[in-house]
Amino acid sequence: MQPVRTRSKVLYILLISGFFAILGSTMSKSPTLPLYARDLGLGREEIGLVAAASTVTGIIVNFASGVLSDVYGRRKLLKMSGFVFLTAPPLYFLAGNALTLAFVRVYYGIATAVFVPVSFALISDTYPEKKGTFMGFLSSATLAGRALAPLIAGSIIYFLGFSVVFVLCSVAGLIVFALTFRLPVPDGKPERFEFTFNDNLLLIGLLDAAVYMAYQGIETFLPLLYYLQGKAWLSGLILSLEVGVMAIVKPYAGYLSDRVGRTRPIIGGMVLVGAAMLTFSLASSLPLVIVGALSFSVGASLSEASTKPLATEVSKLHGAALGFLESIKDIGQALGPVIIGILGFSRGFTFIGLFGIVALLVFVVRFGLRGPQISKNR
Template sequence: MGSKSLYLILLAGFFAILGSTMSKSPTLPLYAESLGLSRGDIGLVAAASTVTGIVMNFSSGLLSDLYGRRKLLIAGGFVFLSAPLLYFLADDALTLTLVRVYYGVATAIFVPVSFALVSDLYPDRRGTLMGFLSTSTLVGRALAPVLAGSIIYFLGFPVVFVLCSITGMVVFLLSFRFPDTGRELEKFEFTFSRELLVIGLLDASVYMAYQGIETFLPLFYYLQDKAWLSGLILTIEISIMAVVKPYAGYLSDRIGRRKPIIIGMTMVGLAMFAFAFSSSLWAVIAGAVVFSVGASVSEASTKPLATEVSRLRGTALGFLESIKDIGQAAGPVLIGFLGFKLGFLSVGIFGLVALGIFLARTGEHNVQT
């Protein structure tokens, strides 16, 4: 398969996540506040799309195995196009929540199905090229907040919503040019896989940590009243991931999936211990850097590995995304209730336990096909 299809998918990944992230960061809480919503309501609205993802990731992956990748991606592109325009109709917590639920469908379709498409098209380089797709989405995620924030400040919310719709239109139009793969299923079926669950636990622990850092980093006492610095650290974190993932994917293609997962998850655990026992700003920065590299190395292997332990690649990646979203939702709750020290420590231990279960399941053989 030539490189043209890959470039189209990477471009769609950039615009899909650019638009969806612009619609929520920092747009969503500011827009919700302008409608008069309370902080409690804003929290529920913000969680709506994540809850959608938990259900829809698996469903969209399964449907792509049944009906083909392109049809699902076209449907997702239509949601990216239409959802931002519905913000104009939202005037209270309920309608805004419904908009976020609908918008969440787009990301829940695009992420697992686009990665499955790359895995279908480039089986010999799936780790490397899935890493490039991750990077394209991370670049969009990194640019979105500053772009949306600037537009809101100078031009207002309507311009942001229209721009998000335009990025969705780009994704929608590009989707018609994607190769059509999938259709491994003739009827609905899914056999539960313990291997997939174990791989999912690894990703869940990574995103428990990621969302915990993103949520609570600004609240460390030496970062209070320094919003610019916490924002800079988070930007550096995303930038490191964007750079490392393709290289980590290439490494995974060359030496197998198991060794990078061991290295990456060990680094994630160490980073959480650094956050738990941090006594200075430099310890937090070091923890963020170590986490970024470790998360990138691990995830660059877990996604391609999921497509190798199951013939239903869309379903496998959708299942992985659903488990990941559960971890992402649980991380801030866990740290919020247990406190910084015990919370980050618990997340780190959970990750290392997940790694131990993975090692026990895979033994000494090479898990790459």
């Protein structure tokens, strides 16, 4: 095991890097991307396709980056992601149409798709006995960046224009890139790579997919609920509250997961997510919407704080496991708005809630109430 000082250094570097990585990448898209695309003359359909480009990248790259980090080491992959965080924002200046803007989003999407699974895998390697707790801290750092980004970017666009936003995104990328060189060089060589498909990971991934179906569905359609129409500030406040609660709860949820096991927090969390979706489907007043948002935030935090460490415990290949989870999560995130768009608010939110409960029931049937037996050498 690494010395305490070395482990602390890794943790601090990842927390700071995680904050600036997600701050910069989120500033480039929320609310910047649709406004910049409209300024370029793109229509709604083109803006939707451009916005989806980075998500599609994540579905493919998340798993690949996790596997590559198992083969070549976490440090090399994190340095690569830092380079993309640094170099992607200036490319916005060269975009002049939907195709070139989509290319920029695809390239930028590589950075996040590499950074997220590999950084969590490094946390798992560094803190094998307390991975839930410290994965929770890393999640909170990224959520803090995600919560602050729209406010910062929106204010800068209003007062100074798009150019300053893209420059600041690149500065954030420079900080991430520089910090990756401060990561300790690992001792020895990575273990021999032997990948076999683990169907337990698919079940765990379905839970995350359900959570992010719900998350993206809420984020996309909450402002369109009839009693929030024309009140963008209020819908923004509710969404910020949702992210803020998740940032606060996740470290505690991870600590709970380390203490009582992974399964019970997952069960409690997914029940809360299902209840939140039912609340949204029946919501006829603002208080019910707020209750649903808070219920979702706590439930999602409880579940996700356990699914990530559990994935590293059912698979010896931590990078591949977490990359696979991120890919499944991105599929769910992409499907959420589509499902609600097709089925409507009430039936769409209900469907997503039922999907999460069914995934939970299959998980419990497979793993039992106490979860899988984890060998200590993993």
